[in-house]
Each structure stands twice: as structure tokens, then as C-alpha cells.
Amino acid sequence: MKKTSNEFEHKYWPKSIIGIDEAGRGPIAGPLVVAGVILPTYYENDDIYDSKGLSEKKRLQLFELIKEVSLEYEILIVSPKIIDEINILQATKNAMFEIGSLLNSEIVLTDAVDINIKNKTVFPIIKGDQKSISIAAASILAKVTRDKIMEEYDVMYPGYGFKNNKGYPTKQHIEALKKLGILEIHRKTFNPVSKYNQLELDL
Secondary structure, eight states: OOOOOOHHHHHHSSOEEEEEEESSSSSSSSEEEEEEEEEOOTTOOOOOOOGGOOHHHHHHHHHHHHHOOOOOEEEEEOOOHHHHHHHHHHHHHHHHHHHHHHHHOOOEEESOOOOOOTHHHHHHHTGGGGGGHHHHHHHHHHHHHHHHHHHHHHHHHSSSOOOHTOOOOHHHHHHHHHHOOOOTTTTTTTTHHHHHHHHHHHH
């Protein structure tokens, strides 16, 4: 089984470290979810890895464990409306900045997103959810939270397949857009939603 290298934690412990990651930058429906986690100094767990590389069962188990063992954690949910207003990158940066400012840490590790936080050292790490246990833990909190939201939307809005596609533009999802129309949870500035939205406005 793959494991995080934790090279950054090993470098900066015993300083307090927060890992921040997101879920949902790419989908055309549903929120962006950003999470931050501060694990105990010298905490190790080979099971904690990039959420996308774990089974759903393992993610759910680790979701509860991470909440129990973390010194602090925060989960922010950013609505499609906000994403459309300020764009997905800025929405991600704003949420990461808020979490990084809110939690009590000296070092901030993000998954490849560069932000500036006064009096804190920030390291954006490419593939950080595979190189930092703190970022990997945050990725699990963010993905499990977002998946639960999309499963709830699947019940609220039948026909779009949100339980399976999680808001990504699968063939079924795009066909549902054409047949059933655009929902309030769709991101109106994302293709192909923007294309169908314009067609509706032109009618």
C-alpha cells in the first residue's frame, strides 16, 4: 500500500503544522469543500494517504479517526454561487486563507495552492496529499464531507446521478442537464453548464 512520505512534517516538527486541502475544484455541480487539520506532533499513521487513492470504506474509517486524533480541524463549504462570483481558484485560496488564519499553527502546508498568511510560513506542495500526512488527512476530511453532500443532492435531485458522479460532467450528468435543466447547485460559469444556461436565456 502507498503511504505518505511525511518529509515536511519530519523537517518542521515540533512546530505546529496545519495541512490544508480541498475537494471539488473540477465538478460542474455542488460545493467546494476545504479542510484543514493539525495532527499531534510526531503523529504517524501509514493508512492516511491521498483520499483519491483510498477506498470509500477506508476514507470513512479515517474520517472519524482524524477528527478524534487531531488537535484542531476545520471544514469550510463554499457554495456554487460564490464559486461563480469569484472563480474556483480564488474561492479555493480564500477558504484556505481563512482556515490557515483561524487555526493555531506556525507552518501551513497546502496542496499546491500558494497563499500568504501573516506571521505564518506557507509551503504549497505539488501532490502534497501524497507527501504530507497533514495534507492527506485534510484531503480525507474534505472528500468525505463533499461526497456526503452530493449523496444528499442525489436524493433531492433524482436523475442527475450525483451519488455516482459527485457533480463531475459524466455522460449521464450532461444528458440530464439537457433533459432536466440546470439546478441551483450547478456552477453557471463552468462548461457545459454555461452553454446550456445561455441556451435557456436565449429562449
